[in-house]
Amino acid sequence: MNPPAGQAFDQLAATLDARGPVVLPALLLCDFGHLAREVERLESAGAAGLHLDVMDGRFVPQLTYGLVVVEAVRRAARGPIEVHLMVEQPESCIEAYAKAGADILTVHLEGLTDPSRTLETMKALGPRAHLAISPGTPVARVEPYLDACDGVLVMSVEPGFGGQAFNPAALAKLSELAALRSHRGSAFRLAVDGGISTETIGAVAAAGAELIVAGSAVIRSHDYARAITELEHLARSAA
Numbered sequence: 422m423n424p425p426a427g428q429a430f431d432q433l434a435a436t437l438d439a440r441g442p443v444v445l446p447a448l449l450l451c452d453f454g455h456l457a458r459e460v461e462r463l464e465s466a467g468a469a470g471l472h473l474d475v476m477d478g479r480f481v482p483q484l485t486y487g488l489v490v491v492e493a494v495r496r497a498a499r500g501p502i503e504v505h506l507m508v509e510q511p512e513s514c515i516e517a518y519a520k521a522g523a524d525i526l527t528v529h530l531e532g533l534t535d536p537s538r539t540l541e542t543m544k545a546l547g548p549r550a551h552l553a554i555s556p557g558t559p560v561a562r563v564e565p566y567l568d569a570c571d572g573v574l575v576m577s578v579e580p581g582f583g584g585q586a587f588n589p590a591a592l593a594k595l596s597e598l599a600a601l602r603s604h605r606g607s608a609f610r611l612a613v614d615g616g617i618s619t620e621t622i623g624a625v626a627a628a629g630a631e632l633i634v635a636g637s638a639v640i641r642s643h644d645y646a647r648a649i650t651e652l653e654h655l656a657r658s659a660a
């Protein structure tokens with residue numbers, strides 16, 4: 422039996438507060454022929470939560486997976502899951518992903534017509550409500566929603582594919598968001614996604630990232646536990 426959305430996130434938040442930044446492995450490049458086994462391997466390797474990339478082939482070029490796979494991951498996972506929606510009109514499917522058991526729902530600001538309303542809807546459904554911004558979207562666009570959202574995910578690659586090179590422009594955005602948060606006394610969490618490796622994780626943690634998504638750096642390693650431990654060690658030393 423999985424804990425309710427709020428409770429699973431509270432465990433993740435407690436880990437963050439006690440130990441510093443956490444790595445959330447992205448499943449995108451994992452072996453989908455053995456999905457439940459991959460979930461089990463990642464959680465046994467110490468993953469504090471899992472990141473699921475839902476792409477519709479329209480908002481981004483690639484089509485990945487949808488509700489059925491998210492539900493399967495939910496059944497297999499013991500810890501929290503983040504659903505990163507890279508879809509057109511995300512408003513039309515947030516209820517379904519909330520019911521599928523997302524602990525964090527992350528929607529792209531660029532795809533929303535009424536961000537305040539969407540954030541309210543997401544929070545009322547149970548999951549934490551995070552806003553993602555693509556590399557071309559300035560922090561100023563998300564600023565009006567910083568008190569209404571639970572987190573901001575700064576994309577450090579163009580959304581759409583795993584294994585791309587880190588875009589260092591994300592560092593200035595993370596620093597700007599961290600400064601805004603302390604200035605305003607807001608409580609949103611800072612997240613980053615794309616191109617995270619042993620080379621880049623220290624810089625994003627130093628800039629304020631707390632939830633650090635890592636796809637290829639974990640999945641393409643031979644030893645998930647070693648990869649997660651090393652990445653988190655580097656992040657926590659730099660934070």
Ligand code: DX5
Nearest residue numbers: 447580581583584616636637
């Ligand atoms: C890209 C996705 C990422 C991706 C990360 O659109 O949002 O979550 O899986 O993969 P890496 O860490 O390989 O860039």
Ligand code: ZN
Nearest residue numbers: 447474505614
């Ligand atoms: Zn993602």
